[in-house]
Amino acid sequence: MEDHSIPILPILFFLVLILLPLDCTALDTISANQEIKDGGKTLVSKEKMFQLGFFSRGKSKNRYLGMWYKKISYGTVVWVANRETPITDRSGMLKLSRHGDLVILGSHNRTVWSSNSSVFNNPVVVVQLLDTGNLVVWNKNSVIWQSFDYPGDTILPGMKFGKDLVTGLERFMTSWKSTDDPSIGEYTYILDTNGCPQIFRWQGKVLASRLGPWNGLGFSGFPVENRNTIYITEYVENEKEIYVRYDLISSVVQRVVLTWDGKTLFLQWVERLKDWIVYAETLGDSCDQFSLCGPYGMCSINNHPPCSCMQGFEPRSPEEWEASDWASGCIRKKPLDCGSGDWFLKISGVKVPDTRRTWYNVSMTLRECETTYRRKCSCTGYTSLDIRNGGSGCLLWLDELMDTREYGGDQDIYIRMAASELKGHGDSQSDSKELKRILIVVVLTSSVISLVLVVALACRKVKNRSHKKKQERRYMLDEKNKSMQMEPFDDIPYFSLSEVAEATANFSASNKIGEGGFGPVYKGVLEDGREIAVKRLSESSQQGLDEFKNEVICIAKLQHRNLVKLLGYCIHQNELILIYEYMPNKSLDFFLFDETRSLMLDWPQRFNIIQGMARGILYLHQDSRLQIIHRDLKAANILLDADMNPKISDFGLARKFVGNDTNAKTKKVVGTYGYISPEYAVHGRFSIKSDVFSFGVLVLEIISGKKNREFSHGDHRDNLLGHAWRLYKEGRSIELMSGSLQASYVASEVLRSIHVALLCVQHLAEDRPTMLSVVLMLVSEGALPQPKQPAFFTGESHSEAQCVSMVDEYTLTQLYAR
Template sequence: MEVYRIILVLLSSIIFFILSCSAAVDTVYTNHRIKDGTTIVSDGETYELGFFSPGKSKNRYLGIWYKKISPCTVVWVANRQTPIKDASGVFQVTSEGVLLSHSGGNSNTVIWSSNFTVSARNVNPVAKLLDSGNLVVWDGYGNKENPIWQSFDYPGNTLLPGMKFGKDLITGRERYFTSWKSPDDPSIGFYKFWVDTNGYPQIFVGELGQGETLRVGPWNGLGFQGIPVENKNPIFSTEFVVNQKEIYYRYKLKSTTVQRVILMWDGMVRRLQSNKRTQEWVDYANVVVDACSRYGTCGPFGSCSMKSSLPCSCLEGFDPRVPEEWNSWDWSSGCQRKKPLDCRTQDFFHKISGVIFPDTRRSWYNESMSLGECEMVCRSNCSCTAYANLDIRNGGSGCLIWFDELMDIKEYDYYQELYIRMATSELAAKSQFSFNKKKGILVVLLSVLSAALLLCAVAYACRKKVKRLHKKGRGSRAHTLDKNHTSLQMDNLDELPFFSLHKIAEATDNFNIDNKIGEGGFGPVYKGVLENGQVIAVKRLSETSQQGVDEFQNEVICIAKLQHRNLVKLLGYCIHGNEMILIYEYMDNKSLDSFIFDETRGSMLDWPQRFRIIHGIARGILYLHQDSRLQIIHRDLKAGNILLDSEMNPKISDFGLARKFVGHDDMAKTKKVVGTHGYISPEYAVHGHFSIKSDVFSFGVVVLEIVSGKKNRGFSHEAHSDNLLGHAWRLYKEDNSIELMSASLRNSYVMSEVLRSIHVALLCVQHHAEDRPTILSVVLMLISKGALPPPKQPAFFTEESYREVDTVSSLEEYMITLLHAR
């Protein structure tokens, strides 16, 4: 007891401050009291425990946070549901081994308890904050490997390295995560993140009391399906343990990097990494959010894909269960078999790949079976609808079989094979189709052979026509090249269809001026029609263009391998002598700026259409920044580069200025600043720094233009000299943002959606890049209804600020190239 008296005397003689690193103790003994203003430091000085107030709240909570990271980042909260209203809080360990937090003063009310009492006598309970962030209570005379209580068993919203995430099958204890209610309120929010142990275990995110909204998995031996696997991850290792005693996921750090996985208040799961240089948390990885991410989007036996205009389709051998609903874009009823199964016959199994496996809650698994044995088990059970290998390592092993309906299948660049049970009659139909197809091919081949002599006869005439066309061309150029040009020897051109100049000339009627539909920095764009009737857009490099081989090559590299419903599709290319031509799918409604900035055409675009366009642009950028095989920074996002198809779906175009980035290499510097005034972020315009946040800034400008129908650059108002950003900011501060909306939307707008769009846009155009959200957060903010953080002052909010940037740019020897609409 003498030791305790000495410690108490020392504590009473020192003034402690909240979150102070200089006033701390590292161990709590029996009956030791820690008052608000005192912190306990972990043994490795990574974490601290004490009382804190989150955000703007004045409530006090007992919690654990990072000691050396500013601002305060909390990873665990004890009294989430019962805050203390003043700074009278006390933390205590009783002689029975119970952790208590209570308010001081006369009431001395217990506001949180660990509710765990040591039953054995002669126990000396000791509490300690470990450097893993785990607050533990040990028997001072016992084994420290088995604490009698630990905070890791009662997680909040944060998964730390070394923490088990799952279920103890012996005790029944589940370790799952619940979101905070808001950034200022750590009480239990609306979302839950858990490991479901029914069938083969998998991970879900869902709204509390409402069921699942998103599914991750299942585990394939290396990682969860749908999340890219890094074979040589230098930062952390992962494990997923499934045995008779417990089921859990855990990750461990390999370096001094600081990482955490957090369930955000808006339901998003993010893996964040601390940047020591900037003292910021940056996204390392997160769960993909798109039209296919929501659980069961396409219903039973439906498959969801972001590569097609409509996300849902039926698996082969299945038709929509309710065609009327399916045709009205309600896919929840899913699909049904064309041919019913007959267990008395020998059903066959159709192999598919490139999908994330269906929900495994109605499944059975065995880790030691071969794939052949797995098929036998499935055949022997009439309720079995599919089977697959459980583990992809070493050529595949284990058995996973599904019963009843297959739910939540998503297309993904992933090649683990799934075998779906099909009726024998369906196999017969497939065989008949295959025979008819081969017969048709034979007929076509005979027809082709019979026409061969005719084609040879006209070939010479065609060659002469192309030569005449080329000779008639535009004279000499600085960038003469052909298909064998050394700078264009890359895999992208080998994968992309090559169009002959003759074919393009025929499609555009020799580039007739009547077929010209626009012109941009690269050159004129023509409408064309191929022999098969397909309508195309032909972008031809102009002899007066400041662009050339680099931009042509860049566009091919950046877009040839990208497929997304909100990106314009590159169909092919042509290189012939001096000609460099790109062929795209044709967009019936041309570009977004031709609608929103035109008073007559603008009235044709009501608010629901504009809101859908905003969502589509955001999803397209999300794909570029996060989900594509090549991560892309566009660098020239603007209304003129958003094309609209026949159904007014937005498609991002013009990748001539885009740049690739890999992993965290998402910040770069250039001395040649290119883009369009009014859309360029300040750090890019002034210092040549561009990043994914540069695209976010441009997106924010586009959103404000869509809402207002006004251009940012050149905007005028009789009461002030602000541009559109400044005007939107002024209205926001006056709590009058709705006045920004275009008058043409008065009969169709939804006030909550308009105000939310303006708010999100102002977050995107904040002056400092670190203040702007990622495009993933933007997508989530647009689809959710929760509170949004207040925006800070935007960049370039007056016309004078643009002129100042022009002056600074010239002094720092940077060049801003003003590109016109394309």
């Protein structure tokens, strides 16, 4: 009987031959000049979690290069390259150039999308799809480009969400236009770095909601009870980047998605259901609408209506509130009066207000925060920056409190209230007794500490004298292959290198608070508890032994409340170190030229800084035993103590003069462009009038909040001096004032200060007043002489303009506090 059965083994062998090439195309990498075509092979990660290729959604014929899950939920797209430039046919091709540029080509080899990541130092490049969902272009072991830096609507575990402060790269989420259209939609989710960083959700150009700032446990607008043990969240903020990142700590699969209709969902894959479930949602009720209740309003989802005013406040428009329109917010029942001792009211369990107009300090305690800023009328509230372990850091509001809501969490906020308003709050009698008890304790403690410090300092002085006698009378310093000798400084405290290293935790990077032309600056704490700022000469510094000696000799013999105090020095082999008193509020430029921090400087504060600077310079020129020309007065060299009083620093370029010998000439012009007088910049002649000129520039910067060197105006090309001169001639000097001073300025003081400044920046040195005249003019009410045209003003006479382009900026060390 003839056998008509079909042979099984040959058929199976044939099928294997067909299917094997398909499996072999599942590569996770391609090299330079290789390609992936639409309809051809794809990239598949090593463990087959993710796949990369071309796709379409729904009924659309548009083709996109994207990435989706392969092992689970096949087709769930997590990243799209050419969102805004789809290909309308199947001609698409992904290609990696030999220089590392990843490109998508359409018909006729038209470039549709590019990673713009070319490098030319090493052509050995590959692109790889990782099991994390990151598409990476490698150059040996370094990353040239990665898809994790360019999120779409999805954040995967391990992705950074935030800003690279070095490159300016921002990693944020944007929704799809619809479920079938991956082009950029209406919603954006972003980590905003203005003020204290916080997360915003934008709907077009409208701020829709706010997650709040990081408080150590999570974001202020994401309650603790909604957090979990499935993933951990990391928040990083340093000088290079600010970002948040979450990582899974279990075997579950999760992703964060910004949906096309604006929801931000934590989605988790449930294998049993073969579906994604909503594990958490960052926003979900009416109180999440940004500033639903307006300024000083409080939103509570448990109340009806949800909006109410904070204690001590009442609706700005009762009629609108009756109509359930709360956007106008609330106003104070009683106005503030800093002079009568305003206080702060504690409100517990809140999502803190909008932090775009805030200032923050990570090293302050909550008590230091309150003590320091109670007297600042611009401070409207404060809280702990980190709520863990009882709280740490200081977060300070400088504007109306917006978008506050009640939560059952651990975050508290302290709101500035009029002293009269707080009299009826709680048991005033018990509060008064408690306050008295605190004052007694503080006085007694301060007395004991003072006594201990006196004894300790006396012992220290005896020890230092003994120590100095044992010191060699000469120190050898090898600088730039030259042998130099330097005598010890008499009557100036000497610190050993071991003492300085111990005070700064061995010059720890975490103690570094700034860096300038001299070198790095560190914060330290001596054995007796004194906080210090340590300037350490770096090998790359343009300054050297001469500047070091000059600074020590000059500043050590100068004693004035408006000059920074030198506590001592250290010389050890190649080490040159200066030890100063610590200035907790950094330098004037740190506040003056920052849009948010400048709000802390109201007009009384600025006028106090102007007068303090004037008194300090007068002391240098006339009242000190040395008689000093500073030569580098600028905003960065004006330090601010705990009470924001100004102290002049950096005397490395200072020069002594005797009696009437107030003029000198040099071939080496040093200082900072924008503050240098014309006769010094062009001819090298400097005098006390050079410092007067710099002071005048500083006054105009303090009033306007603008840098002279970087000033620009749409109607002319003058610098700040020229602009001030134009306004003065037109009788509009008040327009020079910063808009942030509108609520606190005294017009007569502002106009007088501008007038004095213009006298100081006159072109000819002999026309400028002395600092004694400046001090008297600032505090008197008499008539002032008319100023002449300022230096560097080109608007009227180009022949009188001085060219200072040959002057390079010589940046000195800036003592920064954290």
